[in-house]
Amino acid sequence: MALVLAPTRELWYQIYDEARKFSYRSDVLPCVVYSGASVMAQVRELCNILVATPGRLLDMISRGKVSLECVRYLVLDEADRMLYISFEPQIRRIVEQHRMPSAGQQQTSMFSATFPKETQTLARDFLHSYIFLAVGRVGGTNENIVQEVLNVADKDKSDMLVSLLQEKTDPEGLVLACVEM
Known part of the structure; x- marks a missing residue:
């Protein structure tokens, strides 16, 4: 199973929509959990790609509706933004306390427009043998514009x-x- 965490409704919707397109006519089933909608409407069995906001995911875990034991791929999208809006404690609880496989047993990817010290710390804590790839100058703009x-x-x-x-x-x-x- 793949778990994609995103900070906002707009972003999870884009991710979920793309996952639906990529999985069209396959056995891969994407689903989404987010705040502001009925829990029952969001509960599905045997989902392969789960796209979620951290708060709603923790709510679903506490209700016994979601298990993270089978997560093999974890994606933290806009990690810098999730830290900026104070999702770090929730992310840490999800990754460290809910029977999710350890970093060596899963592949974790983090995506971030900027890479401040807090995001680097999160990368060190969650990523196993990670590679930092920067396109352009980190935190800067393209000078050719x-x-x-x-x-x-x-x-x-x-x-x-x-x-x-x-x-x-x-x-x-x-x-x-x-x-x-």
């Missing part, structure tokens, strides 16, 4: 946007346009 601001009359915005997209077709770049119409 060029930002342009154009003031355009309301009536000309659509035409200007089309014109910019047609002329700036650099295969190495991306144009992001935010237009208020």
